[in-house]
Amino acid sequence: MKTLVTTMLLGSAVCFQAADWPNWRGPDHNGISQETDWSEKWGSSGPKRLWNASVGTGVATVSVADGRVFTMGNKSNRDSVYALEEATGDILWRHSYSEALSPKQYDGGPSATPTADGEYVYTLSKTGKAFCLEASTGDEVWNRDLKQLYSLPTPTWGFASSALIHGDKVVYNVGSRGIALSKTNGSLKWKTASGTPGYATPVRYDHRGTEAFIMFGPSYAYGVNAATGKQLWSKSFKSSDINAADPVLYDGKIFLTSSSRDGELIELSGTSTSSKWKNRNMRIYLNAGVVIGDYLYGADGTTNRGNTVRCINMETGETEWTKNSIPCASITAADAKLIILSLTGDLYIAEASPSRFMQLAKAKVITGTCLTVPVLANRSLYVRNSRGTLYKLQMSEMVVEPQPLAVNFAGSYLEFSWPAKGNFILESADALGQAADWSEVGGRPPTTEDDRYVVRVRPSAGQQFFRLRSE
Template sequence: MLHQKLKLFFTFALVATYADLGLAIDWPNWRGPNHDGISEESGWYKKWPSSGPNKLWKASVGTGFAAVSVSNGRVFTMGNRSNRDQVIALDEATGDELWRHTYSEQLTANLYDGGPNATPTVDGNYVYTLSKTGKAYCFKADSGEVVWIKDLKRLYNARVPKWGFASSPLIEGNQVIYNVGTRGVALHKNSGRLSWKTGSGTAGYASAVPYDHKGKDALVIFAADSAYGVDLSNGKQLWKKSFRTSADVNAADPVLYNDKIFLTSNSRDGELIELRDTSTRSKWKNRNMRMHFNAGVIVGDYLYGADGRIERGKTIRCINMKTGETEWTKTNMPCSSITASDNKLIILTRDGTLYIAEASPTRFKQLVKSKVISGTCWTVPVLANHSLYVRNSKGLLNKLEMSKMVITPQPLDVKVAGNDLEFSWPDKGNFILESSEFIGRESIWNEVGSGTAKEGDRLVVRVRPNKTGQQFFRLRSK
């Protein structure tokens, strides 16, 4: 008899039964829901094992620097393969590809790997993207169906910057705004019809940032040689601040601080400006924070960011936004991109090392670090629903587990069915059956069974036992 030949051991504890997760939210656009690089998630950080955070899945998305946007169970990003841009939607839980749309677009690898610069923006069931030469798309998020496409360069005689358009689309009300032309262009988001345009001047590489200008909905647009305040309703100029930089690389998004704006580039002084009705006034400027591509994050009255060129800088810095003075400097950190959540900094270095640190102005307080991805990493990490997304320039995208939800263990029943074992458990939650030949620190657990069937209110799996004489089984939450 089967049960006389085989010792069966059953473990009912789940791999992860952690404390309450706190708040978990989507991240539907570049720099997050509040356009400041800060997630409102809480309770996501748990100390990793020595091997680093668990990798939930990986995907190949093509060469480029687009970050991910996460919304309604889907992950969106962009890449380039064989001189064709790829707009890709992945299943958030599994990483499986849901849809992909491709179109002709040169890689344009000029002093870097090339590929798309802008991140997709999700608004309900619609996804908006922008290519380096100004092709603006609107897709249905669930199917990838093209709703509309506009060639902004051709339609509005917009001059393409040296490294291509890089601004992620911004949704404000019924408009989608791009940093294209002198101080932006706005389209009606449902139809792609022109709302307003502002001329054919050269754009910067930063995305439009929404703000309140004396009670009026407005935008900060960082052009090639100036920053502009723009009336959201009609595109008219509210103020202008000259900001000339080497090779016109105004790439880091303007950062809002109370009623002021911090402007920065790697090649000139960073400057905090105060806004007046139609002009600006400098509050302070210095070379303490010269961010290249990725804007920093403000927590309280302190700005945390990477100082220096992205391809060779090695400094993370904290500055006091009231005075511009440096609070601390951390060296030997290959120029990094930073996001923040729950009073913690999430730092991904150029070489793919991930740091979690306290957002503290007193000193750099590292909590944990781990090498999480290979290759060149210029793209900011994204925290969404207690998972972290990191990518490299060649298109490797990893989803990392930050913490797990509390899962109620389910009772696992077993009976002999011919030469098989039949396992069943209540159809509650999302579980898989796993087996190992021993239990210990080096245990290897593998999913078993030829497929899960539903019988009434229970899930059933049949397993052909091995011949070792000892086997352990457990349920694990996906």
């Protein structure tokens, strides 16, 4: 006789839609996640560490897409692009090539973050080696040595632009005002002059109805036509060779900042620019801040100067509040909360409020030097130090009763488990009652982990019902 042990409804398209983070600054290219079902209420011991990985020296953050976590690092003067299993942290594949570590006032290693685009992943090394790899296998689709092919100078700290996908192009901040290749085969779409770039990633914006990019060089910011690479405007913004923080968009205007120059909001008018305001309290070093409503939240200072997080009114340029003692912070946000990782590995969660810094939680989550912005994806937070220690931290948990069947989030998967006793089958259907058409989930026996049977499932877009049936 077959006995139904547990039946449950497990959500809808909204509840279980994967919240991947496929590229630098996230799917909306603004550093803000759309996730709402995560929690900072982790208690005095801090968030639970789900897994750890060693990915080599570097400051690349992670991209998360289709159950894989992509990042880069350097070991023994060889760069590696890694694909890790999102649920376990196991290495699925790595693609390695010769590349000097090149430490220079920091630990060295790659600076750019892999960009996932469907079946492919795009990367850039510090010396200009561009790769397109198959996301599932790591097999090389094409590579181009941009420095050698186009006689391009390398900036002081190496190329740092992450790849930006735009239609059939992959775009890098390489050369004076960027370069665009075919994302399919790496052929040249357009290039600009052979000058030295800055360290920011291209930023898409709308130029009076024309798709365009902002390219940040060491002395100027430029607007370029996305289709042709033609210059649309330029704005002088000379710094001490560290224009690294991405330009930030606000209400049709552009915020520029550098660690050695006052933050400035500019407005475009045809081919000219005008300054709306400047604020010397927002000199961002590496990781651009986030704009929520009419306020910019960012970190003022560098690794050896300043230790403040600030809120700036984007309408007026006035400083709303200052929080001290958070050195060289990297900031992302989700659900009107700031997620802040300090240089020394302290994680802060705070309300994104212009009234004052309202801390909700704090924990020491990693040791070493942390110059890499944290990433929230699928209810987990990824933090990394410059020597290559990468942690996945749990930011929420759902367990569905009654037992013996338990359900947890495991990245973009649902993880079903039950005691490893008896003979049970996990089944699913998209309806209940007479319309139910129950079928076995996975089509293969479950794995055994810690005296429990485990099955991991990527949910479909519609509602699903699951049951555990004994034989």
